[in-house]
Amino acid sequence: MSLKELNLIWLEGQDCAGDTISIKQASNPTLIDVVTGAIPGLGGLKLVYHPTLMFEWGEDAAKVLIDAMEGKYDPFVLILEGAIPEEAKATPGVYCVVGEYKERILMLSEVIDSLAKRCAIAIAVGNCASYGGPPRAHPNPTGAQGLLGYLGKGWKGALGLPVICISGCPPRPDNIVQVIGHAVLAGRGVAPLPELDEWHRPVYLYGHTIHEICPLCGFYSGGVDAHKFGETGCLGALGCKGPITNCNAASIWMDGYGGCTKTGVPCFGCADPSFPDPPTSPFFAKPPMSPFITETVKGMWGHIKMGFARLKRRKI
Ligand code: SF4
Ligand code: SF4
Known part of the structure; x- marks a missing residue:
């Protein structure tokens, strides 16, 4: 498969377009840098479908999807924003229509089923697309799920890569462009695929909890705990879920x-696969005590070892 020219097909399912708003703020690199080939190795990309950003609308837009399902835009990267309802499993109904062409209704699940068989790489942007997010929240009346659950952890695209998830509600702007760029470079054989965690997120972005990199640590x-918004101190007593949430928002936003x-708002766990169900909710309820206890014990032991190591340190 020649990947010199590679199309990007960005679908929106059950979503709020927050990830689209986020990616438009990316600065390192910008979305324009990526789609205009300004980044070495990333030339030849074309955004052929994006319901919010494309010029076509109505049947013209739906025709792009029909053509994509018939192979006109191969090879392409499938990018999903928003959750996928499973009409057959939920109360019978139609929950996510992405277009209509000559009286043919295009349901998101039908489009995903078709495009997942042809796509070179599949990327889920945001928590809804990755794990279902708010549309999947209990009691999940539409059977919503993310791309990882929908296609399965064992699914592989035409280039042999699994679903790549960029979690967060929304994820950090730069993280989205960087992961898409990285996946394209991996697909072209220019760079290795970043190591993914058990939730298929790049470890270099999601390898630490917010708590581990928090400026309030x-x-x-x-x-020192803050007990009211605006007070100086750790936000744990105000419900911060940083100790149980892997996310890099404290080190990179825009x-x-x-x-x-960093701005005084407790983490509410929007990058966690459970979001917005427990343990990341209720948002301002205190997080479970067990990570606090484990960390306190580990910290005491770590400080004792650190103290001995410092005592033995060679004089400079
Ligand atoms: S509990 Fe929250 S506010 Fe406190 S140090 Fe951890 S991440 Fe930061
Ligand atoms: S710090 Fe928490 S609430 Fe903020 S983006 Fe990360 S996971 Fe979401």
Whole structure:
């Protein structure tokens, strides 16, 4: 399969377009850099379908999807934003229509079933697309699920790559463009596929909890909790789910600005596969005590070892 020219097909399912809004803020690189080939190795990409950003609308837009299902845009990267309802499993009904062409109704699940058989790479952007997110929240009346559950952890695209998930509600703008770019480079054989965790997220982005990289961690270690919004201190008593959520928002948001706990907002676990069901909710309820206890014990032991190591340290 020649990947010199590679199309991008971005579908929106049960979503709020928040990931689209997020990717438009990316600055390192920008979305424009990626689709105009300004990044070495990423030339030849064409965004042929994106319901929010494309010029075509109505039947013209639906025709692009029909053509894609018939192979006109091979090879392509399938990017999904939003969850996939499973009409057959849920109360009979139609829950996500993505277009209509000559009286043919295109349901998201039908389009995914078809495109998943042809796509070179599949990427789920955001928690809804990755694991179902808010549309999948209990009691999940539409049978919503993410691409990972829908296609299965063993699924592989035409290039042998599994579904790649970029979790978050929404994920950080730069993370989205970087992962899409990285996946394309991996597909072209220019770079290795980033190592993925058990939830198919790149470990280099999701390998740490927010708590481990939080700028407020000094207050946590010093035992200083904030008890009201705006107060100085760790946000744990206000319901922060940082200790149980893998996310890099504290180190990267936009141009180094922002990040939830950095701006005084407790993490509500939007990058966790459980979101928004427990244990990441209720959002402002205190998180489970077990990570706090484990970490306190580990921390005490770690500090004792650190102290001995420092005592023995060679004088400079
Ligand atoms: S604010 Fe949250 S992430 Fe930051 S130190 Fe406190 S508990 Fe951890
Ligand atoms: S810090 Fe928490 S709430 Fe903020 S983006 Fe990360 S997972 Fe979501």
